[in-house]
Every structure is written in C-alpha cells, then in structure tokens.
Amino acid sequence: MNYRNVKVKAVLFDYDDTLMDVNDAREYARESVAVRISEMYGIDKAIIMSTLKDTEAHMESLGIFNRKTWFRRIGDLLKIDLRNEIINELVRIYWDSWSLKSRAYPDALPVLTSLRMCGYRLGIVTNTDGEAGLKLARIRRDGMAKFFDVIIVAGDDTDRVKPSPEPFLKALSVLHVLGNEAMYVGDRPSTDIPGARAAGMYTVLIDRGNLMRLDLIEPKPDFLIKTLYDILSILKCHVGNAY
Ligand SMILES: [Mg+2]
Known part of the structure; x- marks a missing residue:
C-alpha cells in the first residue's frame, strides 16, 4: 500500500x-430473542434463528434498522401473532443482550x-x-x-x-x-x-x-x-x- x-x-x-x-453481540442478541420466542410459542429455536438471520440480511439490504419492523416480519414468517408488548419486550431483550457482548x-x-x-x-x-x-x-x-x-x-x-x-x-x-x-x-x-x-x-x-x-x-x-x-x-x- x-x-x-x-x-x-x-x-x-x-x-x-x-x-x-459485535460478532458475539449480534449472535447473542439473535439467540436471546429466539429463546424467548421459542419459550412462548414452542417453535424450534434453530428455525427461529435461521428466520432471524435471513430477515436481518434482508432488512439491512433495504436500510431498515428498526428491530420492531424486523420482529414483526419474523412473526409473519413464523405465522405467530406477536403483539405490541411482546415486540417491545423482544426489542429490549435484543439490545440488552447486544450490549452485554459487544x-x-x-x-x-x-x-x-x-x-x-x-x-x-x-x-x-x-x-x-x-x-x-x-x-x-x-x-x-x-x-x-x-x-x-x-x-x-x-x-x-x-x-x-x-x-x-x-x-x-x-x-x-x-x-x-x-x-x-x-x-x-x-x-x-x-x-x-x-x-x-x-x-x-x-x-x-x-x-x-x-x-x-x-x-x-x-x-x-x-x-x-x-x-x-x-x-x-x-x-x-x-x-x-x-x-
Ligand atoms: Mg460497520
């Protein structure tokens, strides 16, 4: 150079x-959200994780960074009804987990x-x-x-x-x-x-x-x-x- x-x-x-x-942070935030959704809806964690990963790539390519929008789409893709208070809880879990590991x-x-x-x-x-x-x-x-x-x-x-x-x-x-x-x-x-x-x-x-x-x-x-x-x-x- x-x-x-x-x-x-x-x-x-x-x-x-x-x-x-933020490699660990991104992974841990994703996983924490997947664990919570899995607990609430009985869906396999691995399926939620891969849906999250795909959604993350798709949203970032569109310049959409609002996790509420991401998680609403997850709800649609997994065919579960994520109410507003649950979305808010997931957003909180996501960023708290992120901060712990970054x-x-x-x-x-x-x-x-x-x-x-x-x-x-x-x-x-x-x-x-x-x-x-x-x-x-x-x-x-x-x-x-x-x-x-x-x-x-x-x-x-x-x-x-x-x-x-x-x-x-x-x-x-x-x-x-x-x-x-x-x-x-x-x-x-x-x-x-x-x-x-x-x-x-x-x-x-x-x-x-x-x-x-x-x-x-x-x-x-x-x-x-x-x-x-x-x-x-x-x-x-x-x-x-x-x-
Ligand atoms: Mg960067």
Whole structure:
C-alpha cells in the first residue's frame, strides 16, 4: 500500500465492526430473542434463528434498522401473532443482550488515544439502530462517546442514512473541516465508501479478516487496511508507547 502524503485534520469512524467487535453481540442478541420466542410459542429455536438471520440480511439490504419492523416480519414468517408488548419486550431483550457482548477491538482505544495526542479531531458517522436515541445511548453505554468531538447517527440526526453523503457532510460542518481535510474509516464498501467519497473525504476500508481483494472491491477505497494501527502509519502519527 502506498502511504502517500495525506494531510487531514479529522478522522471519522464507522462504529459496528470497525471500532466495536459485535460478532458475539449480534449472535447473542439473535439467540436471546429466539429463546424467548421459542419459550412462548414452542417453535424450534434453530428455525427461529435461521428466520432471524435471513430477515436481518434482508432488512439491512433495504436500510431498515428498526428491530420492531424486523420482529414483526419474523412473526409473519413464523405465522405467530406477536403483539405490541411482546415486540417491545423482544426489542429490549435484543439490545440488552447486544450490549452485554459487544466490546471495543483491542486496537481501537490505543489508536484513538494516539490520534488525539497527534492533534486530530475525532468523530463517528454511524447508521441509526432504527429508533431515535437508541444508537447514541448504546455508544455511551459502551463507554466510547468520550473519545469523540462529534457523533452523527444517520437517520436520527439526518434524514438520510449511509451511503448518502448527508451524515458525512453534517459531521464535517460540526467539525468545521472540509471534506479533503478528513478521513473516514469503515468496514463495508457499499455503505461506508460512497458517501464519504461524495463528501470529499479520504476513504479507508478495514478488512480485519483479510477477506477482501482490492481489485475486486467496488467502490475502491483510497486505502485498504487490516488493523486500525495502519491509520497511524498513513498519518505518520507516532506518539508515546500506546502500541
Ligand atoms: Mg460497520
């Protein structure tokens, strides 16, 4: 990778799967909901789990993040009558379970700390959890909010969600920096790259699992990295002994 001279004032991040390891969280949240539905309706847990997984992929592809909508569809698919209070209970179980198992990746805090010491302003641009306030509350509960100068929850704070440039432009305007003075780091080519690029930002795709090939990724990021530490190399930010 050619770490050409990148001069920015701000580094902005996607949240889930970029800063936060939510693999266990997603699985545990799904499972907790499946257990509850199974208890109430006597349906096999494995069937509920696979229905949930399919629904999750379908809804995310449509940009629908409201778990109430997801669980209503589960009810339709499983042919059970999930009343509103049960839907509300499932949503509560889902996010409580998620929070229990989500944790920052080991490189997240050292890199955020180093970037701060190098004088960068930091931000999050993330999509809504489907209901206003839920995502910001989750970021606070995770203990992550304190690292950031701006947190834009697209869909809560803006009309449009990523990949629209709207949430990126909003973050830039709060920070008073231009697009080419900022860098955005995310893990999904389709949602994270086009909007940040349209806002004029440098784009960085993180591929922790080493699953992607740059020549096959569309749209292409400016940088493809394997760990957040690579950001420090790109920006030539070498401070302290945080790593
Ligand atoms: Mg992500």
